[in-house]
Amino acid sequence: MKRILLFGNPNVGKSAIFTRLTGVRVIASNYPGTTVEYLSGKTRIDNKDIAVIDVPGTYSLYPDSPAEEVAKKILDKSNPKETVIVNVVDSTNLERNLHLTLQLLSTKFPVVVLLNFWDETKHKGITIDSNNLSNLLKVPVIPTVAITGYGIQELREKIGEAKTSKFKIKEKDIWNFIGKIIREVQSIEHHHHTFPQILEEISTNPLLGIVFAGIVLVLSFMIIRLIGEGLIGLVFTPLFENLWTPVLLKFSSFLGDATILHKILIGELIEGKIDFYQSFGLLSTGLFIPIAAVLPYIISFYFVLSILEDTGYLPRLAVLVDRLMHQIGIHGMGIVPMFLSFGCNVPGVLATRIMETRRERFIAATVMSISIPCMAQTAMIFGLLGKYGVKGIAPVFLTLFLVWIIVGKLMARYVSGESPEIFTEIPPYRVPHFQVLFKKVWLRVGWFIKEALPFVLIGVLIVDLSYIFGFIDFMSRIFGGPLTKILGIPAEAIAALLIGFLRKDVAIGMLAPLGLSMGQLITASVVLTMYFPCVATFVVLFKELGFWDTLKSSAIMISSAFFVGWILNLIY
Template sequence: MPQFDDKENKVLLMGPPNVGKSVIFNHLTGLDSAIANYSGTTVDYKKGRITFEKDEIYLIDVPGTYTLNSSNEAEQVAVDMLNKGASLLVVVLDANNIESSIYLLLQILEKGIPAIAVLNRIDLLEEKGYSFAAEAFAEELEIDIVETVAVKEYGLSKLKKKIREKLQIETQNDLANNINASWENAERLSNKYLNKKNKKEKNKREELGDKLSSPWPGIPMAILILAFIFAIVVGIGMGLRQYILLPFFRTLVFPLIYRLVSAFTTEGIIRNILVGEYGFLIKGLEWPFALVLPYVLSFYTALSLLEDSGYMPRLAVLLDGLFNKIGLTGGNIIPLLLGYGCAIPGIAATRALATRKERITVAALISLAVPCISQTGALISLLAEESILVMFLVFLVSFLAIIGAAIVMDKSIEGENEPLILEIPPLLIPDPKMILKKVWLRLKMYISDGALMMIYAIAAAALLYELGILEQIGRIFQPVIENWLLMPSEASVPLILGVVRRELAVLPLLEMGLNSVQLFVGAVVALFYVPCIAVLAILAREFNFIFATKIFVFTVGFSFLVGGIFARIGLLFI
């Protein structure tokens, strides 16, 4: 890949957020792409390779930005990339929000770099009864323009051909002197080339979109939608686990593994490491793939539906008033929801928040009280069959902890939150093909970043357990575990494993024969317990090592404190 100072054969893909840049990038580069970190920042971007017969160019998917007046770190990276120059700019415009897109285009064209405009989502424009005179617009600005519907791959082959043609032109006009980048000029161009074809009543989808953004009936509908999403996650996850994956592993896979291991090993430490109490050939398959994977699959399916339907920004608008009362904004719901998938993308998504105060607050909330989907799956596996009530109580505790911590942090951290400014996209029917692609990509990420790490941790635990080292370490925790949390001493093992993977603070509890109170206490301690190593690493990268250390110390202390309090309350009900 070229360095950013190297302009030759480097094409920048630019545009506002949520305009379809990623779809265009994935189509143009196929599988020949990677995610990189921009030097000196914590902002990620995608880079890929496009091959034209013997020619090869490099495509950079620049972080989305509404204007070049950068207001956060991601937008500043976009400006820096642009300032370093390129052979060609591909600027994606949102046909559904054309005036603001034109303003960004004018700002970019002021740089004088050859450019192609891509007018995406023209289907939504036509659906509203409008047309845009793209050719006349392009002629006035002296640029090439391609009309696309990225999610349907309409126009993308033409775009690829146009990129090649543009790069082959040896001399290109310097347009910088012909551009007046102002909102007045953007409004003039929008009014001049955007035409109303016919009067069109709002369709049912637009009417539903308006209702979902209004307090009434938006808030009751939000409750129903989120309850439905929770039911999908729990219901589908439990169904896959109970009726497909567990029977598959326990009746077909595990007996075969036991027979093979017994045939090649004798009784003793080697066999125990492989198929014993923490045998990694058994637990290393059962925990990540039979107990957790079903909930990962159902959660990411539900999350992709929320994202691709355009509902998440509407949820942010609805929650803004409520969130303001606890020191958050509606826009904070997006990284929080991502945190329920995995803390790492949730914390990374705080880069788009307007103030450092918001970033610190949301990152701390995710680290403290937002269980990732792997841990959520473990919690449901631990609690659902024993007591649905206990399961709901654990998630209620999580919800109340988020509210309480947000209020405390709002009062203790200096600074103000910026008011919510959010573009509301049209309500769309998710494309099943795109949903499958997103879920597949996220499942691959879970397997590579989550399941494999879990297997490694289980293998290490099996070795340490058989060598007696886990027992020795557990004795350090024993007074706290037995006397304060009122749980058996072997419950110290999950706390050791939980530092590696959060869900491992829960899964070993499944086989300890705990009563309902002990299950609840164990689940609460696991909920608030220290984030896994990967989360601590990204906290140190996004903020600093001191912040990550504070999170580590606080979560350990808070989890034991709250767990002990609930253990004593539980004594009243035994």
């Protein structure tokens, strides 16, 4: 045995089992589609290193979505002599889960079956005879609770006993056979509705559900703001002002404030002081933007998002917004990638794979790249326009929402292809496991630091060098005229538009020293959000959509950005 494949339906706790086996930090979520790229790690069994692969959730071996296609491909590429399949089964939904189990048993691979969520069967009045099930399936069956680790040791001991079952069963007889198994191994007692079940039914009720969703979203927003502002005001800003500023000032007088090195590392002194938004040096603004202005919001956003994911709320929201989403030509599950892209557009675009058709993926990816600002951008918009209050911030987000609807509606009208109706499982509410939750937030925050920090520093460096070598002056002389005419913002803002390709948070930060009016700031923020995705998003768009669709998508973005900018210019 050289590797283990973890197979199972979506929402059966595969990723949690994976984390238990490998100890590798991994995203474990409660809705279909998180594990779009499969994750792999290593575990030690009998003093041998064995690769473990967390295969995307699938209902059958006949793929119906790109995520399920990945699962099938992984299976096809594996060698039955070196691979063991660990089939994770939701024991509260045994009947449905056994369908995939039987399909796996009829392959050439040795299989072990895990009955996960074993603890929940007790609350739900379900009794399963696992020994009998093992006899019927002719493979080891182990009850587990991934969150507590119950059963994992038994899995390690018994995985060597995995065997090929050589079940031969025709697809049309499979459900009858499952029915027979269920009658033999499972009994269900009637039980009263538990509190989570009542909550489940409220949150998908057409009327109460909307009230519930309103409360959830307002609360989420408040918590994000509270944690974000709290971290900025109480931790990061004092840290920079009290500890970092004195160091920088000393360094500044050491360098002498007219040298090129001073300009690059520390930037301009504003009235003899360092202004972290305006100085624009690598060590001042270059560190301040990602760490003190953006990181706190990234932490708080991912904390709240992970709670919404792990409790299983997002698919319920999908049901409620299904009608709204059909306006833009995709079904309700499209809310999941949209929500993710408020954190960062990159995972947002990747998550469009949960949509079934190419048309839906194209619309979803384009609409989100145009109109959804990532958390880094949002944090900077709040930083810049926050002083004007609602009057400054509301127009930005209201405009983006209108753009979302209008561009979406146009695309739904003119993009060819098909959009199926919503059809999704709504998993039960589960209390998130805080250790897994914090690991997940940590993983995502770590990703931001690794991916974004270098780009921000490169961005700031390019800005400084461009100013020093007169490139910005050159560009603003060529493009400045039309820019001022159409958008009403000064020619110097062209630098921000150029840097926007690299990092949008830096680009918005570049508007700070220009002394723009509120209207100009609003226009520039909206245009910067819309006109082109940052480099990282562009790369995944290209990978997901291919050359032509990315080109089309970019054309839509640039033209609509300048059109909306022009209209905003007329208003303000």
